Amino acid sequence: MKVLNLERINRNTHYTVFANTDDAYIFYTRQGIVYEVSFDEDRPIGGCDTYQVTIRKVNQAEGSYGPLVRDTILSIIEEFFESNQSVLLYICDTSDVRQQACNMLFLRWLRDYDTSGRYRISTCNVVVEGEMWYTAIIVRVDNPLCDTVTAEFEADASRLREKPE
Numbered sequence: 717m718k719v720l721n722l723e724r725i726n727r728n729t730h731y732t733v734f735a736n737t738d739d740a741y742i743f744y745t746r747q748g749i750v751y752e753v754s755f756d757e758d759r760p761i762g763g764c765d766t767y768q769v770t771i772r773k774v775n776q777a778e779g780s781y782g783p784l785v786r787d788t789i790l791s792i793i794e795e796f797f798e799s800n801q802s803v804l805l806y807i808c809d810t811s812d813v814r815q816q817a818c819n820m821l822f823l824r825w826l827r828d829y830d831t832s833g834r835y836r837i838s839t840c841n842v843v844v845e846g847e848m849w850y851t852a853i854i855v856r857v858d859n860p861l862c863d864t865v866t867a868e869f870e871a872d873a874s875r876l877r878e879k880p881e
Contacts, residue, residue, distance in 0.1 A: 717755055717767055718799045728791045730784040741792050750774035753792045758805050762865030765802040781821060790829050797856050803865050808850035819850035838866050840873030
């Protein structure tokens with residue numbers, strides 16, 4: 717993954733974003749919450765480099781995902797696609813009971829943000845060992861492998877849904 721351009725990210729954010737590592741970026745809210753957005757290499761999908769995006773609170777401060785947090789996270793994701801012709805794989809955290817709400821919120825953010833139709837978002841919700849997993853891929857439609865990526869993800873999703881528990 718190419719390192720993201722912090723200058724471009726910070727032109728469009730409410731909170732200053734810093735590189736935590738080459739593949740992780742952090743920002744601090746006015747309420748003292750520290751968020752990290754990281755990109756971990758995953759297996760290729762449809763012949764395209766794929767990175768799992770993780771969005772997490774680093775500390776236990778109380779607060780919500782308001783519009784300033786949303787816009788900062790989306791600016792980081794936008795820069796990921798500006799710097800990399802890759803796929804983002806989103807897997808919602810299953811460590812608490814809020815995964816469905818978090819999944820719906822993140823997907824709504826993406827769809828509201830993408831008013832020009834620059835991204836294709838495919839989702840898959842499957843039960844694994846009695847637990848619901850919410851996943852999605854995000855790929856730019858101008859990626860020459862967009863159709864192949866989407867087809868492979870949807871085929872994998874179909875196979876996962878058909879597996880007996």
